[in-house]
Amino acid sequence: MTSAAENIGCFIVDVKVSRDNDVTLTIDKEEGVVTMDDCVALNDAFLAAFDRDVEDYSLTVTSAGLDQPLKDPRQFRKAVGTMVDVLFKGGRRLIGRLVSSDEDSITLEYTAREKAEGSKKKVDVVREEGFSREGINSVTPWIDFK
Numbered sequence: 001m002t003s004a005a006e007n008i009g010c011f012i013v014d015v016k017v018s019r020d021n022d023v024t025l026t027i028d029k030e031e032g033v034v035t036m037d038d039c040v041a042l043n044d045a046f047l048a049a050f051d052r053d054v055e056d057y058s059l060t061v062t063s064a065g066l067d068q069p070l071k072d073p074r075q076f077r078k079a080v081g082t083m084v085d086v087l088f089k090g091g092r093r094l095i096g097r098l099v100s101s102d103e104d105s106i107t108l109e110y111t112a113r114e115k116a117e118g119s120k121k122k123v124d125v126v127r128e129e130g131f132s133r134e135g136i137n138s139v140t141p142w143i144d145f146k
Helices: 002-007 036-049 073-079
Strands: 011-017 022-028 058-063 083-088 093-101 105-115 122-132 136-141
Touching (some): 002 011, 022 036, 036 058, 073 136
Parallel strands (some): 022 058
Antiparallel strands (some): 011 022, 083 136, 105 122
């Protein structure tokens, strides 16, 4: 399936198979958006590879949605420069711009409220900080409806 996805310019983000053999393939693209034609092409490739008379299954091919966490390193690269919602182990949450990403860490630019030096008043301060992926539960695209 990986080569079939690559042939249409996509990559597989996730594969889920339920107890009832409901297969869900989630795909994405490094550039641009996944189209209905991409999903149909991968659906057809899957159906050609697995005989439904031998294996009883249902198949859903879908694009990685904006509400789904980033999983694949290519998704992180594509998201550089965009706003993301990071949920850390322990419950801390941080919304910021994804500056960079590698296999072990991400770097975020975010605004923090901090006390100004010599003052009791808090001000907005822009920070850029790296975070280990080990301490992160999920990174999801941030959608601001303002």
